[in-house]
Amino acid sequence: MSRILDGTAIAAEIKAEVAEDVKKLAEQGIKPGLAAVLVGHDPASELYVRSKVKTCGELGLFSEMIEPPETVTTEETLKLVANLNAREDVDGILIQLPLPKQVDTKLLLDSVMPEKDVDGFHPVNAGRLQAGRPALAPCTPSGVVEILKRSGIPIAGQRAVVVGRSDIVGKPAAMLLLHENATVTICHSKTRDLPEVTREADILVAAIGRPGFITPEMVKPGATVIDVGINRITDPVEFEKYFAGDGKRADIFARRGSTIVGDVHPKAFEIAGAYTPVPGGVGPLTIAMLMANTVRAARLRRGL
Numbered sequence: 565m566s567r568i569l570d571g572t573a574i575a576a577e578i579k580a581e582v583a584e585d586v587k588k589l590a591e592q593g594i595k596p597g598l599a600a601v602l603v604g605h606d607p608a609s610e611l612y613v614r615s616k617v618k619t620c621g622e623l624g625l626f627s628e629m630i631e632p633p634e635t636v637t638t639e640e641t642l643k644l645v646a647n648l649n650a651r652e653d654v655d656g657i658l659i660q661l662p663l664p665k666q667v668d669t670k671l672l673l674d675s676v677m678p679e680k681d682v683d684g685f686h687p688v689n690a691g692r693l694q695a696g697r698p699a700l701a702p703c704t705p706s707g708v709v710e711i712l713k714r715s716g717i718p719i720a721g722q723r724a725v726v727v728g729r730s731d732i733v734g735k736p737a738a739m740l741l742l743h744e745n746a747t748v749t750i751c752h753s754k755t756r757d758l759p760e761v762t763r764e765a766d767i768l769v770a771a772i773g774r775p776g777f778i779t780p781e782m783v784k785p786g787a788t789v790i791d792v793g794i795n796r797i798t799d800p801v802e803f804e805k806y807f808a809g810d811g812k813r814a815d816i817f818a819r820r821g822s823t824i825v826g827d828v829h830p831k832a833f834e835i836a837g838a839y840t841p842v843p844g845g846v847g848p849l850t851i852a853m854l855m856a857n858t859v860r861a862a863r864l865r866r867g868l
């Protein structure tokens with residue numbers, strides 16, 4: 565039986581530590597604050613942002629949700645971010661992605677001042693991270709490393725293979741694992757003999773964005789498999805492809821009309837020594853690390 569790495573429990577541990585930190589800052593009259601910008605009505609985005617704002621409340625952070633109309637222009641969003649950059653009570657700025665297509669996403673993300681960039685998406689933070697300087701690192705990759713560390717899974721000297729090279733997950737995950745002294749390989753759509761490479765991994769990080777992409781023959785027996793994928797499926801035929809025979813999942817699917825599946829096929833988890841499930845794996849860590857980054861930003865900005 566493979567060991568399940570309980571992301572919800574690890575996230576709770578981190579959130580408790582952040583809440584302690586927030587209490588200490590309160591004694592110095594400091595209340596860390598997060599501004600979350602949400603444009604449009606994508607149901608998943610709304611859910612995630614609400615969950616972030618709610619978690620702020622639970623941990624004692626100040627938070628504010630800013631919801632410009634769906635038709636907002638790039639110019640208007642730039643003004644809005646300039647305002648948040650200047651505000652003394654805002655330590656972290658989060659711009660929920662994706663944005664509507666008329667908004668120039670890169671221009672907007674680059675306008676967030678790096679000291680308040682709690683998503684770690686700004687090129688200055690990406691550069692600081694790769695140059696080994698103190699940086700706000702992206703939340704999901706930080707969560708991946710936290711899960712490994714807090715589960716007692718060794719990283720130093722291990723072979724880590726990251727599948728996916730996005731700027732917000734794959735690349736920074738590889739960088740963080742490298743800083744932990746893993747031997748890191750990044751794979752992508754052009755990688756030759758992908759299963760041969762992934763089978764070398766002691767730690768396999770799947771960040772592709774395609775449901776069930778990692779199949780059993782791609783996993784070395786006993787490896788640790790971290791599934792970063794969040795893919796919503798609504799088609800019953802699709803459902804059967806991944807979860808045939810899983811009665812508990814079928815109940816949830818019947819009730820909600822959808823479920824989420826990761827980038828790792830459930831059959832591939834059976835080969836692993838340990839793995840993060842979806843849901844309940846990396847997702848909850850993303851929010852916990854956002855809280856941790858916001859408190860860190862509050863400290864750094866005050867020179868603490």
Ligand SMILES: Nc1nc(=O)c2c([nH]1)NC[C@@H]1CN(c3ccc(C(=O)N[C@@H](CCC(=O)O)C(=O)O)cc3)C=[N+]21
Binds near residue numbers: 794845846847851
């Ligand atoms: N600027 C920006 N920053 C982000 O961090 C960001 C973003 N935009 N856009 C969208 C993605 C997605 N994301 C998730 C956060 C938490 C869960 C999470 O908590 N998931 C739970 C529940 C999932 C469910 O049931 O739907 C779980 O995996 O157990 C998932 C996904 C943050 N993102």
